[in-house]
Structures are given as structure tokens and as C-alpha cells.
Amino acid sequence: MTKIWRETGFVESDAWVIETDEVRVTEGQKPLLALDALIARAEESNEVGLGVVIKPADDVTKLQPYLDRLAIVAVAFPAFNDGRAFSHAALLRERLGYTNELRAVGDVLIDQIPLMLRVGIDSFAVTNETALKRLSEDRLPGIPHYYQPTARPAEAGQAYSWRRLPAKSA
Numbered sequence: 001m002t003k004i005w006r007e008t009g010f011v012e013s014d015a016w017v018i019e020t021d022e023v024r025v026t027e028g029q030k031p032l033l034a035l036d037a038l039i040a041r042a043e044e045s046n047e048v049g050l051g052v053v054i055k056p057a058d059d060v061t062k063l064q065p066y067l068d069r070l071a072i073v074a075v076a077f078p079a080f081n082d083g084r085a086f087s088h089a090a091l092l093r094e095r096l097g098y099t100n101e102l103r104a105v106g107d108v109l110i111d112q113i114p115l116m117l118r119v120g121i122d123s124f125a126v127t128n129e130t131a132l133k134r135l136s137e138d139r140l141p142g143i144p145h146y147y148q149p150t151a152r153p154a155e156a157g158q159a160y161s162w163r164r165l166p167a168k169s170a
Helices: 035-044 060-069 084-095 110-118 129-136
Strands: 003-006 030-034 050-054 070-077 101-106 123-126
Touching (some): 030 035, 060 070, 084 101, 110 129
Parallel strands (some): 050 070
16 A cells, blocks of 8 residues: 655645556546656647656656646655665756655655655655554654755755864854
């Protein structure tokens, strides 16, 4: 069972669906299109409010002409050890200026969610039972140290946690 989670909690009803051979969009739902299907649909019409799912091997820069027409971009994490979606998310937020919903789909694990939040992902399609349990208990792990600036500033407000701070005078 997939549940959608945001920092405000679980979303009760979400209209976005990734179509497969077994899953089809029904009334009241909206499809998350593959990159090529989205481009084809966007070229045929001036439709807005579209959704796309970006797979690891996709060239996310192809979305640039259509970003203002997208309501949601889902970045796929097919396996916990495939981090290309982190790069896609950072590229969308920092270089391409995408500001609408950015969702992680696939193998979303509890330990990775804080890192996903830092690169600008703001919703998560969670199926992992441990992650669902910990999120329902509001037990999100923290990251006390980081080595790079990201789309989302750290709580401390510094760009780099590892830089030395000037000594305080007495």
C-alpha cells in the first residue's frame, strides 16, 4: 500500500497515479506521464496542471520548456542505492527553478527522507512498512552534519557545516 507523506503529515486523497499494465487512471485521478509522453502531450496542446515521472536515465533538462505547465514532478528511486533522482531533484530546484510539487516515488526509505527534503523533494510516495510506521510516529531521523549547500537551507542557516567558525572573543 502506498501512502503520500509531506512534512505536515499523510495526505488523505491524492489524485496522481503512475500508470502501469495493472494500474490505470480512473475518474478523479490524474496520470503521472513518462517524460516522452509528457513532451508529446505538451506539444499537442496548451494544457496545464500536468504531471510527469522522471526515471534515473532521463534527461531532466528536457522539462525546461514545460516547467510552468507542470503541477508535479515525480522523481523515481527504483532502488535504495540509485541516487540519480537526488541529482534530478537538485537540478530541478536549483538550476531550472522549478517551484511546484516534487515527489519521490519508488524505494523511499526512512533514512533517506531527510536527504530528499534537503534537495527540495516535498512529498513522498511511501510503501516501505518501516518508513510508514516511523513517519506515522513522527520519528524522522535528523542530520546533524552536512557537506554541501542544497535547495533547502539547514536549520543552523550555514551553507557548510564543516567550515570553522571564528573564535568568540571573551
